[in-house]
Amino acid sequence: MLANTQITKTIALEKYGIRNATAHYQLSPEELQEATIEKGQGVETKSGALAVNTGEFTGRSPKDRFIVKDEITQDDVWWSDINIPFDAGKFDALYEKVTDYLSEKEIYVRDSFAGADEKYRMNIRVINEYPWSNMFAYNMFLRPEKEELETFKEEWLVVNAPGFEADPEVDGTRQHNFAILNFKKKIALIGGTGYTGEIKKGIFSALNFILPTQKDTLPMHCSANVGDDDDTAIFFGLSGTGKTTLSADPSRKLIGDDEHGWTRENKVFNFEGGCYAKVINLTEENEPDIYRAIRPGAILENVILDEKGDVDFGDTSITPNTRVSYPIHHIDNIRNPSVGENPKNIFFLTADAFGVLPPISKLTPGQAAYHFISGYTAKVAGTEAGIDEPVPSFSACFGAPFMPLHPTRYAEMLSEKMKESNVNVWLVNTGWTGGPYGVGSRMKLKYTRAMINSALRGDLEEVSFEQHPVFGLAMPTECKNVPSEVLNPRSTWQDRKAYDKKAHTLAKSFNDNFRKYEKMANEEILSGGPKI
Ligand code: ATP
Numbered sequence: 001m002l003a004n005t006q007i008t009k010t011i012a013l014e015k016y017g018i019r020n021a022t023a024h025y026q027l028s029p030e031e032l033q034e035a036t037i038e039k040g041q042g043v044e045t046k047s048g049a050l051a052v053n054t055g056e057f058t059g060r061s062p063k064d065r066f067i068v069k070d071e072i073t074q075d076d077v078w079w080s081d082i083n084i085p086f087d088a089g090k091f092d093a094l095y096e097k098v099t100d101y102l103s104e105k106e107i108y109v110r111d112s113f114a115g116a117d118e119k120y121r122m123n124i125r126v127i128n129e130y131p132w133s134n135m136f137a138y139n140m141f142l143r144p145e146k147e148e149l150e151t152f153k154e155e156w157l158v159v160n161a162p163g164f165e166a167d168p169e170v171d172g173t174r175q176h177n178f179a180i181l182n183f184k185k186k187i188a189l190i191g192g193t194g195y196t197g198e199i200k201k202g203i204f205s206a207l208n209f210i211l212p213t214q215k216d217t218l219p220m221h222c223s224a225n226v227g228d229d230d231d232t233a234i235f236f237g238l239s240g241t242g243k244t245t246l247s248a249d250p251s252r253k254l255i256g257d258d259e260h261g262w263t264r265e266n267k268v269f270n271f272e273g274g275c276y277a278k279v280i281n282l283t284e285e286n287e288p289d290i291y292r293a294i295r296p297g298a299i300l301e302n303v304i305l306d307e308k309g310d311v312d313f314g315d316t317s318i319t320p321n322t323r324v325s326y327p328i329h330h331i332d333n334i335r336n337p338s339v340g341e342n343p344k345n346i347f348f349l350t351a352d353a354f355g356v357l358p359p360i361s362k363l364t365p366g367q368a369a370y371h372f373i374s375g376y377t378a379k380v381a382g383t384e385a386g387i388d389e390p391v392p393s394f395s396a397c398f399g400a401p402f403m404p405l406h407p408t409r410y411a412e413m414l415s416e417k418m419k420e421s422n423v424n425v426w427l428v429n430t431g432w433t434g435g436p437y438g439v440g441s442r443m444k445l446k447y448t449r450a451m452i453n454s455a456l457r458g459d460l461e462e463v464s465f466e467q468h469p470v471f472g473l474a475m476p477t478e479c480k481n482v483p484s485e486v487l488n489p490r491s492t493w494q495d496r497k498a499y500d501k502k503a504h505t506l507a508k509s510f511n512d513n514f515r516k517y518e519k520m521a522n523e524e525i526l527s528g529g530p531k532i
């Protein structure tokens with residue numbers, strides 16, 4: 001058994017209903033890595049990083065994410081198939097079963113923070129069944145100083161038991177796994193899944209309710225970085241659109257890669273203390289910062305190793321969603337603390353697999369609101385099962401699964417902030433060019449980076465723009481280090497008629513999706529949609 005060499009503190013777990021457990025408090029990442037390997041739950045890769053398999057679940061399970069319906073949540077939460085209500089009594093019963101399950105076990109306890117701006121900080125205690133899940137919490141949440149631990153008072157509790165299985169009939173869950181938020185008890189209860197992303201997105205969802213309703217702060221599913229002139233840029237986008245990849249830019253200081261708040265003092269702060277990057281097809285050449293962050297302390301998930309212990313980043317035989325988590329200081333150029341000034345540029349990232357949207361365009365305030373509420377990207381169906389038609393996917397605020405309130409509440413806050421701060425808003429298609437998925441190809445990362453850098457430098461102020469015939473978006477006609485023909489998607493397709501047809505089909509999907517928001521949108525926002 002491992003001795004806790006760092007901090008000695010007796011944690012009374014009985015108050016949580018956990019009895020006679022052997023609790024390891026605040027172990028170092030080295031100790032947790034050793035414990036993981038000792039238990040046969042992971043191996044060390046050649047780079048010194050830890051590699052684990054998360055088990056049955058290699059991604060989040062949005063259909064099993066619930067919110068306890070009580071007097072705090074009932075009127076404010078936008079109840080839907082995204083925010084699924086859970087009975088308070090059922091929660092108490094299930095909580096007791098989970099804590100019973102953890103009793104007598106060897107468990108891992110960690111105190112940490114969310115929120116790099118002290119004014120908006122949340123104190124979190126995480127209780128994990130597995131050492132590597134606790135190491136994930138070390139990587140992803142903010143790490144308190146020794147003195148801060150002495151007076152630490154937990155506010156929210158994460159109870160994480162991947163090995164526990166619910167009985168849907170009795171427990172009120174959909175199946176054996178669940179992630180349930182209880183705002184009254186301030187508990188995130190996660191069971192039946194070892195996917196670590198549930199831990200970070202659980203706390204994210206909690207903050208996405210608390211910050212706007214109690215602290216007048218806009219929570220955002222975005223990455224952020226800052227240039228030499230203190231100019232902050234934020235990058236919204238759904239999974240796989242490039243938040244993590246594009247925010248890691250050696251010429252700019254990284255604030256964070258996924259979750260931020262925009263405060264009433266007009267600062268942007270990271271909720272987290274680490275990054276969680278996709279590693280599918282990762283190369284040192286394309287993504288040097290992320291590649292080099294994979295060293296002792298990093299946790300790789302669901303990757304395949306060769307006999308020498310090297311990772312094969314091209315191997316997706318477990319899942320295409322292979323990941324690595326690491327503390328933010330594994331990136332060289334970071335802003336510390338992770339707080340930036342008022343944003344100057346906002347990028348909406350989309351991976352349009354239809355090859356319709358321009359690789360970069362500048363949005364009017366109406367278009368910005370329209371595209372934020374729409375939250376468009378495309379899902380490339382059947383990544384494994386051969387070529388299939390991509391499907392449009394709309395997720396309000398570029399993060400609906402984590403947003404407990406109605407999307408218009410976040411959209412209104414964002415519109416107000418954008419107006420106040422006179423920010424530029426860009427739509428960037430990191431998806432397909434030259435045709436749809438199957439015909440065209442993904443936009444070259446170096447072109448996307450060049451376009452973003454031109455926007456950030458202000459170079460695109462100097463060039464002329466043309467208007468997209470269907471989407472009404474302003475497309476620059478030239479951009480340094482990008483061939484001009486790439487800038488207008490229509491000119492990259494061999495069959496222009498096919499392009500026009502696809503553009504209309506996509507525009508129709510946008511219109512169909514937006515219908516449910518029409519009643520709440522004003523003229524300006526409605527004018528931001530496609531013109532068909
Ligand atoms: P999540 O919310 O799941 O963390 P994310 O928005 O952070 O998703 P990334 O992890 O940055 O998404 O994933 C983008 C993926 O797309 C990476 O694997 C990256 O290598 C790849 N990619 C290919 N071409 C581009 C491009 N032009 N721009 C951005 N990413 C690209």
Ligand code: MN
Pocket residue numbers: 243244245257258276277278
């Ligand atoms: Mn990311």
